[in-house]
Amino acid sequence: MPEKALLVVSFGTSHLDTLEKTIVPIEEDLAAALPDRVLRRAFTSGMILRKLEARDGLHIDDVPRALEGLAGAGVRDAVVQPTHIMHGAEYDKLLAQAEPFRGRFERLAVGRPLLSAEEDYRQAAEALLEALPERAEDRALVFMGHGTEHFANPAYCQLEYLLHDLGRTDVLVGTVEGYPGFGEVLRRLSERPGVRRVVLAPLMIVAGDHAKNDLAGPEPDSWKSQLEALGYETDCRLTGLGEYPGLRGIFVRHALEAAGDGPK
Ligand code: CO
Numbered sequence: 001m002p003e004k005a006l007l008v009v010s011f012g013t014s015h016l017d018t019l020e021k022t023i024v025p026i027e028e029d030l031a032a033a034l035p036d037r038v039l040r041r042a043f044t045s046g047m048i049l050r051k052l053e054a055r056d057g058l059h060i061d062d063v064p065r066a067l068e069g070l071a072g073a074g075v076r077d078a079v080v081q082p083t084h085i086m087h088g089a090e091y092d093k094l095l096a097q098a099e100p101f102r103g104r105f106e107r108l109a110v111g112r113p114l115l116s117a118e119e120d121y122r123q124a125a126e127a128l129l130e131a132l133p134e135r136a137e138d139r140a141l142v143f144m145g146h147g148t149e150h151f152a153n154p155a156y157c158q159l160e161y162l163l164h165d166l167g168r169t170d171v172l173v174g175t176v177e178g179y180p181g182f183g184e185v186l187r188r189l190s191e192r193p194g195v196r197r198v199v200l201a202p203l204m205i206v207a208g209d210h211a212k213n214d215l216a217g218p219e220p221d222s223w224k225s226q227l228e229a230l231g232y233e234t235d236c237r238l239t240g241l242g243e244y245p246g247l248r249g250i251f252v253r254h255a256l257e258a259a260g261d262g263p264k
Helices: 017-019 022-032 048-056 065-073 089-104 118-133 155-165 182-190 208-217 223-229 245-259
Strands: 004-010 036-045 075-080 108-109 140-146 171-175 198-203 231-237
Touching: 004 022, 004 065, 017 022, 022 036, 022 223, 022 245, 036 065, 065 075, 065 089, 075 089, 075 182, 075 245, 108 245, 118 155, 118 245, 140 182, 140 208, 155 171, 171 182, 182 223, 198 208, 198 223, 223 231
Parallel strands: 004 036, 004 075, 075 108, 140 171, 140 198, 198 231
Antiparallel strands: none
């Protein structure tokens, strides 16, 4: 085992198709940018870890196990890079789980989540717009973020604000569990009587349960079904954020900063 390691920490997903398209490419880009480090994976969601183990016999470490393994193998310098979107509850949990391992490494650094500095929001907004359809008078783009009770929740509002400042006032951000919710999205759409078409996309690293069911599912309470019941034409783009190269670049920059390597 080399002396330097990079532990990539994700919330995780039990949908293996989106895992391959989102978390794996993030890990690959990070591995390519920090080639002197051995790469390991950890997930923070205990529920997902248990499900993968029971259903697929797939074992993935949680953060304490992964750090224990690295320390035990003689790693002295560990960078932990989360794929979390914001400094919310999952990031707090990661920091708390890493803390007891400080004495086990000569150096243990945790990289910042996706949306931290203004520069991150700007780069994220540009990466999203590069991949999304141009502005059209009769169309709106609606992102579904997760949302949280954590005080980091306004990150969604800041991203939307920045998109509007870039001239894309046709983009709205709503969340499943926080503010703004889908009710606010519907109200703001109704304030734009010219809009008849809505592009729906997840604002989550993976396009898992929330994207497949809450956003685009056939049940009457999905965002897609509710919009269609109101007469909107919908177009679901089930692309997890990990699929956007420009967003993966933000994680790479944050990992390089944590490694002390600086941007290339
Ligand atoms: Co959820």
